[in-house]
Amino acid sequence: MGVLVSLVLDLIIGGVCGLIAGKIMGSEGSILRNVILGIIGGVVGGVVFRLLGFAVAGILGSLISGVVGACLVIWLARLITKR
Numbered sequence: 001m002g003v004l005v006s007l008v009l010d011l012i013i014g015g016v017c018g019l020i021a022g023k024i025m026g027s028e029g030s031i032l033r034n035v036i037l038g039i040i041g042g043v044v045g046g047v048v049f050r051l052l053g054f055a056v057a058g059i060l061g062s063l064i065s066g067v068v069g070a071c072l073v074i075w076l077a078r079l080i081t082k083r
Contacts, residue, residue, distance in 0.1 A: 013059065014039030017066030024067070025074045037077065038070040045069020 018038015027034055045065035049056050056065045
């Protein structure tokens with residue numbers, strides 16, 4: 001796969017992760033906010049999973065780590081904004 005296709009796929013997966021995490025966490029933020037948090041959460045989830053010794057492979061692995069990371073990001077955002 002080309003670099004551009006991989007980047008677009010990562011952004012789409014991150015956006016889906018943000019939407020799923022927003023539903024799990026009961027986030028009342030906008031869809032755009034959840035998508036952005038999902039993209040950031042995808043990176044966070046990948047780092048956390050690697051630190052814990054888990055390998056993330058394929059789209060399903062990316063979705064799982066992205067949702068976990070997005071939930072962490074939403075939780076941290078709530079701590080910072082005191083919501």
